[in-house]
């Protein structure tokens with residue numbers, strides 16, 4: 193692990209290759225340019241809605257496990273966004289793309305989506321640091337690619353709003369605060385615990401790229 197950095201910065205550095213693969217993926221570039229094929233977007237949204245459902249449950253566990261009221265407030269605020277603006281975005285996209293009810297609530301999951309859910313659920317069985325070790329890279333990667341695409345302002349709401357939701361200053365503040373929570377929580381871990389959170393972080397970064405790849409299958 194890289195010495196002299198916070199653990200969050202060191203893990204991002206150590207996962208540079210996977211990070212760049214995910215944050216500069218063809219998928220996010222086509223979202224930004226507004227050229228993303230509807231078939232690709234539809235598949236992504238159906239799968240990602242299952243991811244976001246499980247993510248929201250994990251955020252509930254983060255509220256439960258956060259040792260301070262500030263941490264609980266941080267994740268309560270995020271849970272509110274996920275269940276309001278973000279949820280509404282998915283519902284409006286499903287309507288505009290003609291996604292039937294079964295695909296919204298019980299889709300056949302891709303293996304990458306199932307791996308995501310397994311990773312989130314396993315992290316939720318650990319402590320606060322384990323939960324943050326998957327939440328942090330998931331949200332940080334989205335902040336990075338969305339910030340890079342934000343200036344492009346594609347015309348359709350299906351493209352523009354997904355970028356906007358992850359590029360607004362409030363989301364950047366949230367990700368920075370999660371990194372601070374993660375760095376504080378991981379100082380309490382022994383070597384095995386630090387290795388475990390590093391492994392979860394890496395698995396998450398790798399899956400983000402693999403998930404974007406899968407949308408083009």
Ligand SMILES: Cc1ncc(CN)c(N)n1
Pocket residue numbers: 240243244247330331334400403
């Ligand atoms: C796969 C994935 N990773 C992260 C995010 C951002 N919440 C998301 N919606 N989907």
